[in-house]
Amino acid sequence: MSRDAAKARGEVFAPWLDENAEPLIRFDRVTKKFGDFVAIDDLSIDIYEREFFALLGPSGCGKTTLMRMLAGFETPTTGKIMLAGKNIGPIPANKRPVNMMFQSYALFPHLTVADNIAFGLKRSDMPKDQIAARVDEMLGLVQLKKFGGRKPHQISGGQRQRVALARALAKSPKLLLLDEPLAALDRKLREETQFELMDIQEKLGTTFVIVTHDQEEAMTVASRVAVMDHGQLIQVATPEAIYETPNSRYVADFIGDINLIEGAVKSVARDIAEISWAESMEPLRATAPEGLTKGANCCFAIRPEKVSISAERPEKAANALPGKVIDIGYLGNMSTYHVELANGQMVKAQVPNQNRLSRHAFTWEDAVWVSFTATAGLVLTA
Amino acid sequence: MNRRFSWFNATSLTLGFAFLYLPILILVIYSFNESKLVTVWAGFSTKWYGELFRNQAFMDAAIVTLKVAVVSSTLATILGTMAAYVLVRGGRFMGRTLFSGMIYAPLVVPDVITGLSLLLLFISIGLDRGVGTIVLAHATFSMCYVSVVVSSRLVSFDRSLEEAALDLGCTPWDAFRSVTLPIIAPAVIAGWLLAFTLSLDDLVIASFASGPSATTLPMKIFSAVRLGVSPEINALSTILISIVTVGVVTSSLLTKRASVRRQQQERAAIAEG
Numbered sequence: 001m002s003r004d005a006a007k008a009r010g011e012v013f014a015p016w017l018d019e020n021a022e023p024l025i026r027f028d029r030v031t032k033k034f035g036d037f038v039a040i041d042d043l044s045i046d047i048y049e050r051e052f053f054a055l056l057g058p059s060g061c062g063k064t065t066l067m068r069m070l071a072g073f074e075t076p077t078t079g080k081i082m083l084a085g086k087n088i089g090p091i092p093a094n095k096r097p098v099n100m101m102f103q104s105y106a107l108f109p110h111l112t113v114a115d116n117i118a119f120g121l122k123r124s125d126m127p128k129d130q131i132a133a134r135v136d137e138m139l140g141l142v143q144l145k146k147f148g149g150r151k152p153h154q155i156s157g158g159q160r161q162r163v164a165l166a167r168a169l170a171k172s173p174k175l176l177l178l179d180e181p182l183a184a185l186d187r188k189l190r191e192e193t194q195f196e197l198m199d200i201q202e203k204l205g206t207t208f209v210i211v212t213h214d215q216e217e218a219m220t221v222a223s224r225v226a227v228m229d230h231g232q233l234i235q236v237a238t239p240e241a242i243y244e245t246p247n248s249r250y251v252a253d254f255i256g257d258i259n260l261i262e263g264a265v266k267s268v269a270r271d272i273a274e275i276s277w278a279e280s281m282e283p284l285r286a287t288a289p290e291g292l293t294k295g296a297n298c299c300f301a302i303r304p305e306k307v308s309i310s311a312e313r314p315e316k317a318a319n320a321l322p323g324k325v326i327d328i329g330y331l332g333n334m335s336t337y338h339v340e341l342a343n344g345q346m347v348k349a350q351v352p353n354q355n356r357l358s359r360h361a362f363t364w365e366d367a368v369w370v371s372f373t374a375t376a377g378l379v380l381t382a
Numbered sequence: 383m384n385r386r387f388s389w390f391n392a393t394s395l396t397l398g399f400a401f402l403y404l405p406i407l408i409l410v411i412y413s414f415n416e417s418k419l420v421t422v423w424a425g426f427s428t429k430w431y432g433e434l435f436r437n438q439a440f441m442d443a444a445i446v447t448l449k450v451a452v453v454s455s456t457l458a459t460i461l462g463t464m465a466a467y468v469l470v471r472g473g474r475f476m477g478r479t480l481f482s483g484m485i486y487a488p489l490v491v492p493d494v495i496t497g498l499s500l501l502l503l504f505i506s507i508g509l510d511r512g513v514g515t516i517v518l519a520h521a522t523f524s525m526c527y528v529s530v531v532v533s534s535r536l537v538s539f540d541r542s543l544e545e546a547a548l549d550l551g552c553t554p555w556d557a558f559r560s561v562t563l564p565i566i567a568p569a570v571i572a573g574w575l576l577a578f579t580l581s582l583d584d585l586v587i588a589s590f591a592s593g594p595s596a597t598t599l600p601m602k603i604f605s606a607v608r609l610g611v612s613p614e615i616n617a618l619s620t621i622l623i624s625i626v627t628v629g630v631v632t633s634s635l636l637t638k639r640a641s642v643r644r645q646q647q648e649r650a651a652i653a654e655g
Contacts, residue, residue, distance in 0.1 A: 073545055093548045106546035110564045120550030154647045156654060171550070 013223060014238075015048035022085070024049045024175065024207050025070065030079035032065055032231075039065040040076070041231035052201050052208045054222035056215060058254075062231040063211045067177050070209065071100045084174065094123075099173040103180040105164035107152040113163050114139070114148035120171045138166040141200065158189050165197075169204065178210040182217060194220045215255050219243065227251050248382035252301045257336075259307070259347050261300040265379075268292055273379055275300050278343040285318045286377040302377035307349035309337055309362065310369050317371035323347065325366045337362065339370050406623060413616035420611045430613040431621075437614065443602035446513060447582060450598060454520035455577035461521065462528025462577075463570055467558070469529070470536040488526045496523050497590030504591065511593030519591035520581040527580060528573035535569035575633075579626070 015021040023046035032040040039062045047053045055063040068074045069081060072093030080087050088096060099120070107116050117138050121131045139145045142162035147155055152163065161181065168176055181197070182190045198221050201208050212218050218225045219239040226236040227250075235247045246252035249260060263277030263284065273288035275298060284300050292298070313320050326346070327338035330353075337349045347370050362368055413431075417424035434440060469482045488496060500519045504511055543565065547557035563570070585600040592598065603615055 071549060093545070094551045094553060100546070100549045102542045102546055104540055104542050106540065106542040108543065108561055123551035123556070153644060153651070155651050167550070
């Protein structure tokens, strides 16, 4: 079933929820060691056809190793990697139906743009007369028709990035790997290119696996995001789920901005947990996750944009805490207030700047109340 | 930067260049001397150049030298490039450190010892000494220079270019031939030129490795000088110097022009956005 057809019927593209769906890629308990260093630690994961799958994590978390194993530049120490039901472990890189777009683009400096794109095709069994047509098609896809005769050093960084993409896609691989594809572009170009990438991926229906350390990039482009740390997957979910319901302190802290308050469960009643977190402070009220037990250590997590700030105590709020404005960060579209609570705990609250000329309601040292609903925050135990 | 004229700078420059080039200048001037006596100036003449070209022994030696230089530097370039590739790219293998140390050993071993050991080897395996053994000897000692030049280029070579080639369906050999080699070609050519010049002016190793049938130009010059310096040798040296000068100047002009053109094109690409 194509993704567009599914969209047309109002269905959501989510093969990972379908128990009968066959994964395109399956990592089956894969471990990779470099000497004593464990880069990938007993990792299993399924990636489905037509997915735009993002591997996200800090440097050294193993995301690049995972990708290089898919490309065939590294072999797993133990475990199996299946591609379309076939173990690709013993298949060398040049025989895999997988292509990669390199972080440095790795364009061949001695060949023209068109020859770079044709490079892989000339080594396939494609007849010669079709190669030129295919190169032309790929140049059209990345809007570089005029630049086929130039050498890589004669085009700009953004154009080089597109040549690298066209070269990697020319052989119509089953799987395209993208290693930090946009890292070398400036911010504005990067944002435009993210949408271009998504368009191209949707048009071709190729499965994309992208490695990035830029969480915004991962959230923007991906159908699912895998957050990695120390060679393990911490959470694999849609961008929304990763942001709104992180499964651990690590993921919550890694994705976006968040307030984390350590505490312990005081009581659980009718789905609402009370969390005691500091003496002389009212307990926090939040929706309790399943299986939360009284007395357990936990962490209360809330995004700054879900925290309201007001001069008076709001009447109906499930949680309201008095404090003092310490810092104001003006970001243009919104402002971030750093509020110090009575016990010294800092809480960040983000307020959109809706009126262009309004004065800020609060300034440094003002006494304020921060408040949020019972469903705004999360109770994390991991 | 201080661009003003200073007596100190001018003096050091003059002294330095005089030290380097005065002997060569004198040699060039005296190659046009009319007199048979090398140290007495008797007017301008090119007759020694004519004498030189009529001297069959010198011409034969020159041909032997060129043959040896071309073959041995090609051999050294192939072997040296292979060695550099394995040492830089081969990853960790048993004895890698030992090998990488040993490949540079001929750089520091005195020529006399290299020559003597090669002579002993040729005798013990019963190889007839002649042009072939000089070629082998020159390839042996110049291949390490090639490997130094090529490996320094390979170290700065973006490895992902080779990986991209593999990823696009190349076998490792195809990747080397169609991606690595064209990109490191300038270093390989530089290595070849280095090996060529080393072979051209080697005297010691050639003397050990050659037999009665083969005499290289440096050997010929050296034996001629022992009987007294003749203006013919000045003429020969002047020709050699001009060949080398023309080669060096052209190649550096070409490199310079290529890099200027490249920079212009890069600027143009950035300006176009």
